[in-house]
Amino acid sequence: MIILTIDLGTSATKAALWDESGLVALSRTSLTTTHPRPGWAEQNPDEWWNALVDACMQLRDEAADMYRRVAVVAFSAARETFALFDARLQALGPGILWSDTRATEEARALGDPVEFRARTGVVAGAGACAAKLAWAAQHRAQDLRAARWILTPKDVAIARLTGEVVTDTTLASRTGLVALTSPDVWTAEARAIYADRLPPIVTPSTVVGTPTAAAVKQLALAPTVAVVAGAGDRACEVLGTGASDVAPMVSWGTTANVSVPHSDAAPRAPQVAQLSQGALSGLVVEAGLSAAGAALGWLVGVTGWTHDQLLDAASAVPPGAAGVLSFPWFAGARAPWWQPGAHASFVGLTSGHGPGEMARAIIEGVAFDVARCVELVAPATIRIMLTGGGAALDPWPTVAAGVCARPVVRRAVTEAGSVGARLVAAAACGEDVDADVVNPVVGIDEPAPELVAAYQEVRARADGAAAALLELAGGPERAGT
Template identity: 30%
Template sequence: MYIGLDLGTSGIRALLMDADQRIIGSAEADLTVSRPHPGWSEQEPADWIRAAETAMAELRSLHPDEVAAVKGIGLSGQMHGATLLDADDQVLRPCILWNDTRSHEEAAALDADPRFRQISGNIVFPGFTAPKLVWVAKNEPETFKKVRKVLLPKDYLRLWLTGEHVAEMSDAAGTSWLDTGARKWSPELLDASGMSIDQMPRLVEGSDVSGQLRPDLAQEWGMGSVVVAGGAGDNAASAIGAGTISAGTGFVSLGTSGVLFAANDQYLPNPESAVHAFCHALPGRWHQMGVILTAASALNWFAGIVGSTPAALSDALGDTLIAPSGATFLPYLSGERTPHNDAAVRGSFAGLAHETDRDAMARAVMEGVAFALRDNLEALHAAGTDLQSIMAIGGGSRSHYWLKVIATALNLHIDIPAEGDFGAAFGAARLGLLAHTGADPVAVCHAPKIDGVIEPELALRDAFDAAYDRYRSLYVRG
């Protein structure tokens, strides 16, 4: 038996899987985000531990015998968060999360140093970890002086599970401190941001053993000897779960953020495109992805405004794709990454008229997210990656109408996996299996059965192209 423990922004999920990769059960616990100032986004690491304890207790109550047989745990989690620890491993301040944009000036300053793009292979985005530490040094100098270790969110869970300070390649690539091609920390980039390599955790591959579950936790959960895998950042873990590990394969994820992900068998940096070039969770593999900061959360936001739910808004649109109206939505509610790298830009509706009703606005929200993903696709093309089809994952992918919008806007086939769970927690459980057994990753990380394909609607391509042109003309840098 194997467990995938996924630390998301809104909650923690514990998924139990057997040796044949059948999902036995799962349990979840909610988390909240604190936004004490505009552009800030924080969580208390102690809340992650409490949520993990809650999820594990529920999982054990539902499946006590199976949990007792667990041999490996894999971790996945939200990326980029700065968890600052003192010499006694005490948390110094709330974790600054991935969607926090307070350090945009510090990010721009680091990005102006050509070494960061050259060595890390990426723009220094405000959400990345390095500029957060520069911000802390400027604004909370007494806290900065006490920092002895910086851990990413899931790696703080690892510290609780194993007592080890360890990170892995896919998550570390989002810090702006990793030499992404060489898969090692860069002393040069650390020094340029006021840090040292001694403050960094040990690095392993995602399928490696990172440590052993603490005996007291093993006893509490009724387990024996359990290895904890390196794990992965949330998107790389989702790719492991979806079998997106070979060059030419990709997926679109509609979660809080939106991701267009492409697996690569070589390191292909192109920071000028604002595409992320990161290590994959398996040795000798990398990936590229375009990231938009607001995806399914845009429809959640609009549903709250009109007193509805995302599912109800989607259901009201029916099954027949409609050409875009004159209403256009820019989904930049939290700023934007690919391709704009603009923390200050904000969302907007344009082209509203007397005849614009709730359904038309809901369609505009879906179209705006799809057009932002098309920006990502064009950025991936500029970075040397060509995708012919993609798999749909994430909560927003339950809306077939939305998938029709995306397929037509991107002119790509979208594969719909058969009923099942192929997300980050499942990918983390697979990494736990690999760490325990040393099995062949290609044999373990196979793609799911495809239940259907969403085809682009060619008769509406011209209408969607025209709407995309309107969308692009509305962007004004914040």
């Protein structure tokens, strides 16, 4: 059985072909994010479908025979990004991204943050989907009245592919508009405000339908292909890495994230974490950082160096980045701090430093926040499961191992979201397969003792600097400590 997975990320859409033995081909198409105002992050929703088509056509060109034999399509996708659409699935304005933090006032109106998080699993901040939808109701009221649907990139992709409009429990669980105890039902408050603009909620392994005639023509798929709803990126990554409570998933993509699966319906996770529904069962306890790859992307833009040049230069800089500390909080200080008023900073930067030291400091700054999250979300950690585009790129694995003082495990396919979508498709089809089969371990990086010792000293400086920066921004709001 040939499976096509489509991972709708923030910076790129990735399409992959799988057979029983594993990954056969992978393609990607970049997406453009604009920032019309500080704190705003938007995309053109037309790009979501266009990038999907382009990525699929790349696969068809690379592996035509296998592409013709695709039997199942399944999805992974970023959560908390949405746009308004009319009945013909035409966008009524820009898509508002998960990293957008415009809804500061609306976040305050969500109510008591502790109660909101306990009820929904979502941190009540300016980046919360519920807050940004409330912003749209206030500032784009005409568009909202004209809208038939409020959809994520995955929702609209499935709708254009099958003609059926649905979302899934993992995406719905990160909106703040469903309760942890009722993941397949929008709250009464949400229905009262948005009526039937919110799509029906299905489980990730639901077979939504088959391609429409238009989709068959545009994507060159057979009309009998089964389209599976799929799940959100973190739920898929936890599944695709084989993460556990002693082996958290740590991803490096546009941002970084620390996630562990949890079987309890109401885990007593620290406030540093958010809770969402798992792809096949249980919950995911997750701590999402502000930026990772996006921070290096910013440095690419301001220096003119390429991404590879920055990584090479960072690899040549000793641990500690020659005294430079970075706090890459470009979308506000997210996990483990949850202080939206604190933004990206460099400490100790002099005219004698250059892009190499800055890149190294960014990578180490991400690693320090990852380590803080691991300590809070998964204190019994014995190893770390790396994934995302940075998992195989030096110096990230070495830095992560040294800062966290734990071995880091790398699997064959670093795009664990695509692996997770493959496993959701398997569940939908009754196929008995797991991560070790389709994504075997290919390497374990042990932390060097001298590197661990060096980073303990740097971490102490970074902790003190972080406390000072958070105080300047209005006071630390790190919960769960």
